[in-house]
Amino acid sequence: MNAHIFELIGTKTIEMTPKGKLIIIGGAINTGSFTETQFGLPQNMNFFERGILKRITDESSKNTASRFEIITTASLIPEKVGEEYIKAFAQLDVHDVGVLNIISREQANAVENCERIQAADVIVFTGGDQLRLSSIFGGTTIHQIMLEKYHNEEIVIAGTSAGAAASSKNMIYQGSSKDALLKGEVKITGGLGFIDGVIVDTHFVQRGRIGRLLYAAASNPGILGIGLGEDTGLYISNGNMMQAIGSGMVILVDGRLMNDTNLTDVAMGQPVSIKNMVVHVMCEGDIYDLVTHTLTIHHSKSIGVIS
Known part of the structure; x- marks a missing residue:
């Protein structure tokens, strides 16, 4: 179903395309996720995703006049991270930026916080x-407000690192890279559900996480694995058109043509075999259609060869 929703009218089922836009980013901020042991802000935080942040601004309904809400809930250093996002957006002439550090479900139901999200044109989930x-x-x-706005309004919802991983209906939340292809090592739960039919991993190339996506795709071959490199993201429009943005690579793992796996036969902690898994690599400008499962590579003008 991907990110589309369906509405029943009489005996007909009508597919509803989300009006919102989703931008997911591989990260590059060390803010203390389950795999990180040292906390702090690297030197490149000002700002690793400068180009991507501009894309977020450009795609928003009111451009630089849009109301931004930065949600720092995932981070263990929310004040620092919030300040850096405010500074980064200010460099892009975006000044109507608020920071929401919601740390409890009570706060996530609070009227004042709900009103802020209802008024937002752009919502950004930070890493952690x-x-x-x-x-x-x-x-x-x-x-619920975020889901309704995404499907019914021209909102931009963006997430970096943990914010990207949580954007899909299924979410990887734990699993070491070196042991990822041992049965039971990769842990998957439900995410925030802005997009269905995919599962997202981040810091992908830098932390060698291909095994995590291979395992996720083998355990549920109908789900497309998306591995986002740092300073790299996907711009997703119409719920299904994914365009690579940023300086790095996006790795796609497609299990629909998988021939065989021993996943159900081996004991917990034992290696998993996988036969015929399809892998794609996307770079800036490439487009993947989640409906037709086709990749279109963007060919820039030939630079020429120096002999």
Whole structure:
């Protein structure tokens, strides 16, 4: 179903395309997720996603006059992260920026916070621990407002690192890279559900997380695995058209043509075999259609060869 919703009218089922736009980013901020042991802000935070932040602004309904809400719930250093986002957007002449550090489900149901989300043109989820996002927001009033706005309004919802991982209906929340292809190592739960039919992993190339996506796709071959490199993201429009943005790579793992796996035969902690998994690599400008499952590579003008 991907990110589309369906409405029953009489005996007909009509597919409803989301009006909102989704931008998911691989990250590059160390803010203390489950795999990180040292906290702090790297030197490149001012700002690793400068180009991507501009794309977020450009895609928003009111451009630089849009109301931005930065949700720092996933981070263990929310004040610092919030300040850096405010500074980064200010460099893009965006000044109507608020920071929401919601740390409890009670706050996620609070009227004043719901009103802020209702008024937002852009919502940005920062990095950190994606399990905090799903456990604090899942099923709350704010979560419902965000879903309704995404499907019915021209809102931009963006997430970096944990914020990107939590954007899909299914979410990886734990699993070491080196042991990812051992049965039971990769842990999956429900995410925030802005997009269905995919599962997202972040810091992908830098942390060697291909095994996590291979395992996720083998356990549910109908779900497309998306691995986002740092300073790299996907701009998703109409709920199904994914365009690569940023300087790095997006890795897609498609299990629909998988021939065989021993996943159900081996004991917990044992290696998993996978036969015939399809892998694509996307770079800036490439487009993947989640409906037709086709990749269109963007060919820039030939630079020429120096002999």
